[in-house]
Amino acid sequence: MNTIWIVEDHAAFRRTLERVLNAETGLQCTRDFDSCEKLLAALAHDDAPHLILLDVGLPGMSGLAGIRFIKERAPKTLIVILTVFEDDDKVFQAVCAGASGYLLKTSSVTEITQAVRDALAGGSPMTSRIARRVLDMFTKFAPKHSDYGLSEREKEILQLMTTGLIKKEIADRLTLSVHTVDTYLRRIYEKLEVNTRTGAVAKALKEGLV
Amino acid sequence: MNTIWIVEDHAAFRRTLERVLNAETGLQCTRDFDSCEKLLAALAHDDAPHLILLDVGLPGMSGLAGIRFIKERAPKTLIVILTVFEDDDKVFQAVCAGASGYLLKTSSVTEITQAVRDALAGGSPMTSRIARRVLDMFTKFAPKHSDYGLSEREKEILQLMTTGLIKKEIADRLTLSVHTVDTYLRRIYEKLEVNTRTGAVAKALKEGLV
DNA sequence: TGAAAGCCCGCATGCTCATGTGGCTGAGCA
DNA sequence: TGCTCAGCCACATGAGCATGCGGGCTTTCA
Structure with missing residues (x-):
């Protein structure tokens, strides 16, 4: 009942x-x-x-x-x-x-x-x-799922950025040199047309890139 | 028809x-x-x-x-x-x-x-x-709409952060001194339990704080 | 009436970032 | 064969950042 x-x-x-x-x-x-x-x-x-x-x-x-x-x-x-x-x-x-x-x-x-x-x-x-x-x-x-042509590795780094990690931490996490992370960030910024990590993170989350 | x-x-x-x-x-x-x-x-x-x-x-x-x-x-x-x-x-x-x-x-x-x-x-x-x-x-x-007890002004600044603006730009936008924006950021970081702007932006967007 | 909380401002320090420049490798395509 | 492109590394520099300290002024509420 x-x-x-x-x-x-x-x-x-x-x-x-x-x-x-x-x-x-x-x-x-x-x-x-x-x-x-x-x-x-x-x-x-x-x-x-x-x-x-x-x-x-x-x-x-x-x-x-x-x-x-x-x-x-x-x-x-x-x-x-x-x-x-x-x-x-x-x-x-x-x-x-x-x-x-x-x-x-x-x-x-x-x-x-x-x-x-x-x-x-x-x-x-x-x-x-x-x-x-x-x-x-x-x-x-629903997330827009835009495509900026990010590579897998780039997405990975972008994803780690959205957790609030700093360069050094990202580098350690992926066992890379900070310089390498630097290189990726440049490319990500370029592809997303931003020039700060904040902008990149905002764009990533708003448009469901991660 | x-x-x-x-x-x-x-x-x-x-x-x-x-x-x-x-x-x-x-x-x-x-x-x-x-x-x-x-x-x-x-x-x-x-x-x-x-x-x-x-x-x-x-x-x-x-x-x-x-x-x-x-x-x-x-x-x-x-x-x-x-x-x-x-x-x-x-x-x-x-x-x-x-x-x-x-x-x-x-x-x-x-x-x-x-x-x-x-x-x-x-x-x-x-x-x-x-x-x-x-x-x-x-x-x-649906956004979680968590509540961290942010004041209106704090939310306003958090919102501007999510657009990718830097401190100086936020200060100009709100006709404040950068020092004041600094003070707000501290409080926001404290309330959100983060210590980088990236972390704050991520948390804001993920949890629908803005 | 006094404490609490929000808002606003200032300065200094050391760390982190963005961005310029350069290089090496290997995969894949033309 | 030479080209591009992803992935990796390096160093330098000026700008931007987090965070330490300090102050003030108003509103609200117990």
């Missing part, structure tokens, strides 16, 4: 959800809250449920902030967001904080029930519009 | 898809290919379609590699992946390359048709299992 908690300030909607979920075999809604604070209080001394249906856009503590707390105290508990918002920032924050599903409140109770089952079965239910948002953010944040 | 191209090496499946999509109002499957190479050749001289249904796991050029080419030549064309694979690496690469949907071949033709409509309407259809994969990757790659 999978236990579910609901956090939702709209009393009528909350009760409807509860009733519908309890009518399902294998699902049991054991607790419900009208604020995130109360949920956190309950988490402090009771066992966490398998899944939490969480309204973001609650009065008081933002549901978004709540996700982090939940994930800290009960990392295994699945969190399915229930919201009227569909904007990038909200979605982004929820996803980063570790939500496992993202539903719109306009969804039917059938859809919500199905989503709960999906999430429990290892899926991440979300509308395709929200999925698009997530994918867009992904491509935006 | 939305135009669709299909890239799929299994001839029978390709024809079925084509027939089903053409039976839909508003959709028209104008071309079909049994390899990625042929698709790219067609893209070179013909107008790109609105959407491409792409099989990854084709003989010859990988469909995955094909995505990048398609996105280069026709950035606006939506790409919906059709695959038997569900492993992290494939999904990750497809998502990074800019796919707008990710379907399993076990989907019914009705589901595929619906997915095509979803994608054209601005969504990113995918199964909830795949969505979970994407979300997991997202949390894995």
Whole structure:
């Protein structure tokens, strides 16, 4: 039996959800809250449920902030967001904080029930519009993987630079002379079109060269 | 009328898809290919379609590699992946390359048709299992946002460091004395537990401090 | 009302860096 | 055969760096 908690300030909607979920075999809604604070209080001394249906856009503590707390105290508990918002920032924050599903409140109770089952079965239910948002953010944040024609050895040295080592340390690490490291740095600077190690490291990390 | 191209090496499946999509109002499957190479050749001289249904796991050029080419030549064309694979690496690469949907071949033709409509309407259809994969990757790659208690001014200077500026330039940029910048750098080094600008920049970029 | 913390400035010292110049080897290509 | 290019080494010099010390002024909060 999978236990579910609901956090939702709209009393009528909350009760409807509860009733519908309890009518399902294998699902049991054991607790419900009208604020995130109360949920956190309950988490402090009771066992966490398998899944939490969480309204973001609650009065008081933002549901978004709540996700982090939940994930800290009960990392295994699945969190399915229930919201009227569909904007990038909200979605982004929820996803980063570790939500496992993202539903719109306009969804039917059938859809919500199905989503709960999906999430429990290892899926991440979300509308395709929200999925698009997530994918867009992904491509935006993914490293660019530019190519400056660095050789393997050059990349190796660049990588060591990004760990904060100084020339001498790099030389020792690779059993080379500092002069040799010097030579590589020049070439790296030339290829990356920078003239300081800081610039090189910044470029390497920003563009995923290492 | 939305135009669709299909890239799929299994001839029978390709024809079925084509027939089903053409039976839909508003959709028209104008071309079909049994390899990625042929698709790219067609893209070179013909107008790109609105959407491409792409099989990854084709003989010859990988469909995955094909995505990048398609996105280069026709950035606006939506790409919906059709695959038997569900492993992290494939999904990750497809998502990074800019796919707008990710379907399993076990989907019914009705589901595929619906997915095509979803994608054209601005969504990113995918199964909830795949969505979970994407979300997991997202949390894995998202900046950690560690907090070292840096002040605003310190962050500002750290940020300027990540652009490759030297002390003097930072001082000029903020109309400060180099000595003041020195003082900040000390504090930043102390807080980040590093002792070179390279280390500071690396830590800042790796942990999303800026 | 006094301590703490953020912001700002100064100087000196020794270390590290960037960059100029030069050289040697071996692999691969034309 | 001669060329380029990656990899390695060397030395010198001026600029830039980290870090030691010192000071001041304001805001915040207990």
